[in-house]
Amino acid sequence: MKFPGSIPSISDLQAIINVMPLPVFVKNRAHRIVLLNDAACEFFGHSREVMLRFSDYDLFPTEEVEVFHAADDKVFESGAISENEEQVTDAAGRSRTVITRKRRVRLNTHDFLVAIISDVTAYREAEAHNYHLAFHDPLTDLPNRALLSERIDHALLRRSRTGERCTLLYVDLDRFKEVNDTHGHQSGDLLIQSFASRIASIVRATDTVSRLGGDEFAVLLIDRGDPSDVDAVCQRILEAASKPFEVDGARVYIGASIGIAETVDEVTNVSVVKNLGTVERFS
Structure with a gap:
């Protein structure tokens, strides 16, 4: 040629x-x-x-x-x-x-x-990794406040178009400080990771479990039409928290309290999630 x-x-x-x-x-x-x-x-x-x-x-x-x-x-x-x-x-x-x-x-x-x-x-790959770090908690790899806030915004938009019900839970671990004080922060971190794994296995793929920081978590439930469904999720979360945790070679017991916003209309920013404890308590 x-x-x-x-x-x-x-x-x-x-x-x-x-x-x-x-x-x-x-x-x-x-x-x-x-x-x-x-x-x-x-x-x-x-x-x-x-x-x-x-x-x-x-x-x-x-x-x-x-x-x-x-x-x-x-x-x-x-x-x-x-x-x-x-x-x-x-x-x-x-x-x-x-x-x-x-x-x-x-x-x-x-x-x-x-x-x-x-x-x-x-x-x-670096871009995706940096994005993941920006929107996930480094200890548990759960969505962080920023990603939760974004998903709340999306849920509100869907609700305005379709009427889809949404519920936001605020989960606060009880007696976690005692574990930290007795066994150290590393053991406390292991407990947080174990609880995060438990709570993530409870909800559906369309829901969001977020770690807000410390011993505070939030759960955004999407399209739970029957209030009894929300009660059932809350009960499973409480049961998951009440089961013993193995930390530092010892068996420890904690608990949880849950604040509930039955309609996400009340929540427009994740910064007010802590106020959910005054909406309704489930414990």
């Missing part, structure tokens, strides 16, 4: 793109890779021979290939430069997040697609 101008052969073009640090590949209109650099082979985890011999459907999951080809077709048809964030599974089965820049090139009356890949997996 000959190219016009100062680049007479594929081997010369191969030598040029091999010096590029980012993965680069070239496809024809049939979606077959016809050229790729060493960085692309390393990124995909396949040899050059494999990448050139097999189709995308042989190398990648079908759902990924469909995304690739839809983006390719738009570039071939419009000639516009494309930049998309995509998921790519390499030969080892690792899913990578990439930004792929694609452009159509015409050589000897034939259209080709040139693509350059930027691997942003580490950046996206």
